[in-house]
Amino acid sequence: MANSNRAFARHTHDQFGIGIVLRGGQTSTSGRGLVEAVAGDLITVNPGEVHDGIPLNADGRSWSMLYFDCNLILDHFGDLAEGRSYDELHFPVLRDDRASSLFLHLKDALTDAGSVTGMAAQSLLIELLHCLVSAVPSEKTTAVPLAVERAKARIDDCPVGEYSLGKLAAQSALSRFQFLRAFRRLTGLTPHAYILQKRVHLARRLIGSGVGLAEVSAASGFADQSHMTRAFAARYGISPGSFAAAIA
Known part of the structure; x- marks a missing residue:
């Protein structure tokens, strides 16, 4: 978990990142456009995607992020395909109560298990990814x-x-x-x-x-x-x- 009022310069990560804003909010210029995220929103970043982060006000924001190796996420994308092809997380910000709840449960499961190999963590990750690659999950x-x-x-x-x-x-x-x-x-x-x-x-x-x-x-x-x-x-x-x- 991070808590900061710092403005982050443009940078990239080598992994897929999925997180949640816990307090406050920020604007971010990413490879998918300018977005704003506030408390309760999920935030994502793809490997190699240039992005930054600027707090909405002087109070800053707090957030929690999980980073996943590329092969792990791409492997799960294969499970989700069903006639479609996925190679990235489509939503830099997602306002979805179910997805946010899945993320928090996944974070707890990873804290207990230490990896994404257990059935509970694996199931939560797959369901979360389904939310993140589908505009209107149905x-x-x-x-x-x-x-x-x-x-x-x-x-x-x-x-x-x-x-x-x-x-x-x-x-x-x-x-x-x-x-x-x-x-x-x-x-x-x-x-x-x-x-x-x-x-x-x-x-x-x-x-x-x-x-x-x-x-x-x-x-x-x-x-x-x-x-x-x-x-x-x-x-x-x-x-x-x-x-x-x-x-x-």
């Missing part, structure tokens, strides 16, 4: 592919299995974005959120049957007991320990 109402229903059934049968967005998509003969979108249409959740939900449900059943918390966390597919506690409390409003004590 989805046709279509039937959910049978392969996605089968993927859901595999998760239902074994929520503790090792899953990744890439493998689930490949097994369904879909791109990661196509799989993510179809799975959300089927369940109302991303694959990562759905798997966590199933694991929490399993943990609740095991606790209810008297299994110890340390054993429950391992048997439910969580990395450790603290991970289980966070997921459990987020969904039930109480910790696994409190739940176990309440039903004892």
Whole structure:
């Protein structure tokens, strides 16, 4: 996170940059024209794109940016293609509540995971990129592919299995974005959120049957007991320990 009233001269970055203005605002002359961004707006920059940044007033502005290697973003652009070709972020400023929310959740996920390799972070990045390359994101109402229903059934049968967005998509003969979108249409959740939900449900059943918390966390597919506690409390409003004590 940065906080400054400094005016930045024209410069470039070697990576794709996606960020959000948290306070104040700025004007910027970029390769895509003169734009103005204020608190809540997403801001983007493409590799090699010349841009600057001038605060709107003496109070300056604060913002948060994430930078991504070119190959990572271009790889995800391939998932989003569906008959179109993408090679850059089209909007230097985007005023979209959903996109802003996705960015903030992605930032939190990266803070926890440290990279964009986890299913949660990867899913959030794909959805965010979809917002950034589509003027008016829209989805046709279509039937959910049978392969996605089968993927859901595999998760239902074994929520503790090792899953990744890439493998689930490949097994369904879909791109990661196509799989993510179809799975959300089927369940109302991303694959990562759905798997966590199933694991929490399993943990609740095991606790209810008297299994110890340390054993429950391992048997439910969580990395450790603290991970289980966070997921459990987020969904039930109480910790696994409190739940176990309440039903004892």
